[in-house]
Amino acid sequence: MILVVGATGCLGGLVAKRLLRGGWPVRILVSEHSPSEELAQQGLATPAGALIAAGAQPVYGDLKDPASLAEACRGAETVITTANAAARGGADTVETVERQGNRALIDAARAAGVKHFVFVSAQFAAPGSPFPFLAAKAAAEACLRDSGMAYTIIAPNAFMDVWLTQVVMLPALQGLPVTVVGSGRRKHAFVAMRDVGAFILAALEHPAARNRRLVVGGPEAVSFRDAASTFGRILERDIPVRSVPPGQPLPGLPQAMWPLAASFDYFDSPVEMRGTARAFGVHLTPMEAFLRRQLAELMTAMQRP
Ligand SMILES: NC(=O)c1ccc[n+]([C@@H]2O[C@H](COP(=O)([O-])OP(=O)(O)OC[C@H]3O[C@@H](n4cnc5c(N)ncnc54)[C@H](OP(=O)(O)O)[C@@H]3O)[C@@H](O)[C@H]2O)c1
Numbered sequence: 001m002i003l004v005v006g007a008t009g010c011l012g013g014l015v016a017k018r019l020l021r022g023g024w025p026v027r028i029l030v031s032e033h034s035p036s037e038e039l040a041q042q043g044l045a046t047p048a049g050a051l052i053a054a055g056a057q058p059v060y061g062d063l064k065d066p067a068s069l070a071e072a073c074r075g076a077e078t079v080i081t082t083a084n085a086a087a088r089g090g091a092d093t094v095e096t097v098e099r100q101g102n103r104a105l106i107d108a109a110r111a112a113g114v115k116h117f118v119f120v121s122a123q124f125a126a127p128g129s130p131f132p133f134l135a136a137k138a139a140a141e142a143c144l145r146d147s148g149m150a151y152t153i154i155a156p157n158a159f160m161d162v163w164l165t166q167v168v169m170l171p172a173l174q175g176l177p178v179t180v181v182g183s184g185r186r187k188h189a190f191v192a193m194r195d196v197g198a199f200i201l202a203a204l205e206h207p208a209a210r211n212r213r214l215v216v217g218g219p220e221a222v223s224f225r226d227a228a229s230t231f232g233r234i235l236e237r238d239i240p241v242r243s244v245p246p247g248q249p250l251p252g253l254p255q256a257m258w259p260l261a262a263s264f265d266y267f268d269s270p271v272e273m274r275g276t277a278r279a280f281g282v283h284l285t286p287m288e289a290f291l292r293r294q295l296a297e298l299m300t301a302m303q304r305p
Pocket residue numbers: 005006007008009010011012029030031033034035036044045061062063064081082083084085086087088092097101120121122123155156157158159160162163
């Protein structure tokens with residue numbers, strides 16, 4: 001049995017669906033007030049109902065409720081967690097979910113005899129990060145390493161699906177300029193979420209993924225300006241790019257993402273992926289292919305009644 005925590009989110013839903021399609025027995029942790037059914041209509045979540053209809057076994061619980069995690073882990077051989085509270089509010093915070101919730105899940109998994117724990121972190125998770133979210137991810141990584149369970153830490157660069165869609169595609173499709181912080185010329189190995197999902201699935205069976213932290217980036221490093229000019233070529237029109245200083249509002253982007261967006265202009269983050277992609281049999285999606293596929297998906301979604 002594989003427990004997927006975060007299955008009602010974007011990446012977790014993609015992973016849970018692929019596991020179910022592959023015939024794996026899947027359990028999902030579903031929280032009582034999950035907004036997934038509504039968010040799914042905007043493509044921002046995976047409805048629990050659809051996963052249950054596809055064969056997932058639901059366990060109702062919450063990362064803030066250790067008793068529910070013990071129940072969810074009972075009999076599971078593997079735990080995959082993609083959960084995070086970045087899009088939530090109220091009682092769900094970096095402290096209660098990222099730090100204490102992840103620790104409680106790791107403790108529950110160890111107590112239940114889980115054999116392999118797959119944790120989705122972030123490439124730049126670090127104990128001293130100025131971003132509390134990234135510092136908490138690093139704390140969870142350390143907790144998992146110390147747990148004694150076999151683990152895989154998947155540490156992705158920024159998701160194309162989030163950053164290129166929200167910063168470049170959606171404004172451009174509305175006829176608005178693309179807004180970048182600073183130069184917008186720093187290059188990052190943005191990665192397609194489906195490729196991150198492919199690494200998670202590969203990690204389940206690949207011995208080389210055991211007790212490893214796998215940094216997962218896209219096949220090339222690109223800037224927001226590169227993406228805007230490629231998307232302009234696809235749309236066959238110029239997409240204006242305007243630059244704002246750090247701290248200014250970024251239209252269309254949740255406020256919680258503004259500091260991260262600003263941080264992108266202070267460094268480049270290319271990732272040499274050829275060896276890892278070959279070793280795990282993952283075909284990484286180039287930026288242009290992602291933009292074309294995402295455009296087709298957005299157009300189909302817009303035509304739906
Ligand atoms: N976006 C990026 O560029 C990026 C880059 C690197 C790494 N990552 C990491 O990738 C992972 C997947 O991201 P995503 O976009 O798929 O996330 P997402 O769509 O926001 O999904 C979040 C999931 O976490 C669950 N969750 C939140 N608080 C919870 C709680 N208290 N108890 C139980 N479940 C809770 C949500 O459940 P509900 O249905 O109840 O809301 C949802 O299933 C995250 O760990 C993220 O940090 C993202």
